[in-house]
Amino acid sequence: MTTLTSAPITAIETHDIRFPTSLELDGSDAMNPDPDYSAAYVVLRAGEHEGHGFAFTIGRGNDVQTAAIRALEPYVLGRTTDDLGALYREMTHDSQLRWLGPEKGVMHMAISAVVNALWDLRAKQEGKPLWLLLSELSPEEIVSLVDFRYLTDALTPDEALAILRAAEPSRSERAALLRERGYPAYSTSPGWLGYGDDKLRRLCKEACQDGFTQIKLKVGADLDDDVRRMRIAREACGDDVRIAIDANQRWDVDTAISWVRALAEFDPWWVEEPTSPDDVLGHAAIARGIAPLRVATGEHVQNRVVFKQLLQADALSYLQLDAARVGGVNENIAILLLAAKFGVPVCPHAGGVGLCELVQHLAMFDYVAVSGSMEDRVIEYVDHLHEHFVDPVVIDRGAYRAPLAPGFSSTMRPESIREYSYPDGPVWASS
């Protein structure tokens, strides 16, 4: 990082922002029939710059999430972005707040929102997109951002350094490739559970025509429906496109195994969230029970300690980190390093509100400075709500283009913040 001292944070504002997505059944799956995609949103002001961050929720409870972000104000006011490793650890290990987790649920998602806003601020101060800022830190600086507590039986600071140093000499080649070709995406848009068969078929074909080589279908509500929908998707896409399936935690262990086996003839690429995100041993049992089919999970995994165990137990083949559930950028660096240590590809969860905008930076940093590979790696893409962001993701022939604007791409447009504020914005006040 630069040695310049950055401006102190002098103001913090929060917003409860909700989009009425339940009206269209976008985002409907076996566990979430009618989400209203929402953001508990935070803006940090420091001199001429702002840092924007948010926790993603699906409606009710977004007020609780916003209150949790406000509880972090005393930790951030007057502080700078000069040592984001220390500030992250200070919030995470506050002895009183820690009781509300530790490192899970509402309080941890609030920390995520604030930590990500701090990184957005830092990247704007340095005039770089976040993926590039992170990719230009030294291995020692990157390691200093990580909290190794509870990780050392799987990953030590020295092992992390070795991973980062191995990737260091070839960083610039990969950064150039990234700018040229982007990072591969897959599309979840065709497969929401609330869509009818015709819409599913049409959207599958469109996704393939748009250049996606992988799509995803929601499953888990009804097996006969799933067989029919998988058949439609496979027919529409042909044999060369990967079709992942996603049960959104719907099953117990034995049900997961039998259900997935019943869909095996359609060659699902991965089986996502087959059961509780807390069930490490359950995921491991499912992975054994459905092999050679493969398990993916992560969007609801609460922190690095659970990811550590999923890796130790051979419980997943694809790690789907989320940008705004664990403790923000810092904890996601730990998770990227864990995945690299275990040789498991990271395929980030996205969608929701602004998650695509965030995770692209993490995946690109992983490619340039951590794993050094794009093999079997894809970022989820869902094509809604991007219009509310100042620097929305750009998808080109099935790939995320590398963002070039300074920051974390997390800044929502002021008019969107106004319009969708809950309960007083015009969208809600009139309903």
Next chain:
Amino acid sequence: MTTLTSAPITAIETHDIRFPTSLELDGSDAMNPDPDYSAAYVVLRAGEHEGHGFAFTIGRGNDVQTAAIRALEPYVLGRTTDDLGALYREMTHDSQLRWLGPEKGVMHMAISAVVNALWDLRAKQEGKPLWLLLSELSPEEIVSLVDFRYLTDALTPDEALAILRAAEPSRSERAALLRERGYPAYSTSPGWLGYGDDKLRRLCKEACQDGFTQIKLKVGADLDDDVRRMRIAREACGDDVRIAIDANQRWDVDTAISWVRALAEFDPWWVEEPTSPDDVLGHAAIARGIAPLRVATGEHVQNRVVFKQLLQADALSYLQLDAARVGGVNENIAILLLAAKFGVPVCPHAGGVGLCELVQHLAMFDYVAVSGSMEDRVIEYVDHLHEHFVDPVVIDRGAYRAPLAPGFSSTMRPESIREYSYPDGPVWASS
């Protein structure tokens, strides 16, 4: 349960209550140097009765916890206590609130507070202490209160029924014994980390004189200190008193094993919370590494899914459920049944604000209707803040006396609620 329809809930109030315990270093341990014991408190009004419940926190963030309880108002207003299995599942599986967990952290603790308040109300409506009310339900009624989702690879409803039916014929004998002799307690009061050696020695002797056959020491900040403190405690108590040690999540896996081995000469009865409460595999590795010494954990275990795995992995020898962290009475019944299935004794976590008052009911129900045993089972006891409750626990020669007043013993005195309300009660407004 009775078939009478109970009065609907017509009002809900919440209170942010904080006790300035940090002034005395009561409750100080290796991770929590200066807690202000607090309660996010809820009162449900229904006809002539009230139901009281709370989430326990240690200070900062109690406002967030209170906001989370308020978010549950729409689920409870107008409802009755007639089907608390359904109402519990409705709150836990609300598709939008679930995103904030699922079933962990602030939102789940809020559900716990509300569920426990509903049970307090129900028990007052029926005119029975909660342990007795639960112990008089049929095995089928008890099973209907449990959410078996994510449990069936370890415990099916039929297995739960078999456990409960086996205990049913001898319930009344055990209830009589309980009324006569109470339930064994152990004392954590001597061993807080902030106490000096003389105070430690004096309190150890007092605990033994008071009839406790087990005490507990906080450890984990400094090994030399721990060796000295364990020697003092062992000398003060003699060889016949069990001395448990509690690291409050301080260690990584390898540190835990070496540290505990260094204390082995003092024969610790159990090693509590050696590492992250999320680390099932870590606890299992520690259990193997310190055998024949034994691991205890649970006060920060977020839900039944993690307890299930700790049992499946042979990661604990004593299960320390908490009354107000998991989803209240209903989820704790699931946890008691899991423990019974695996043959692991339940030794509840208590202390804090009102946790002794709550867990005694769960342990006594376990004895009468689930495990049917007190062998190697003790309830934690800490001797502060009981004066704020209308029906405080009574300890007699190292045992909890069975409470006889109707309810869950969760009702705080109105004057305490007024005085310790944060930030406007007289205790805080004047500070």
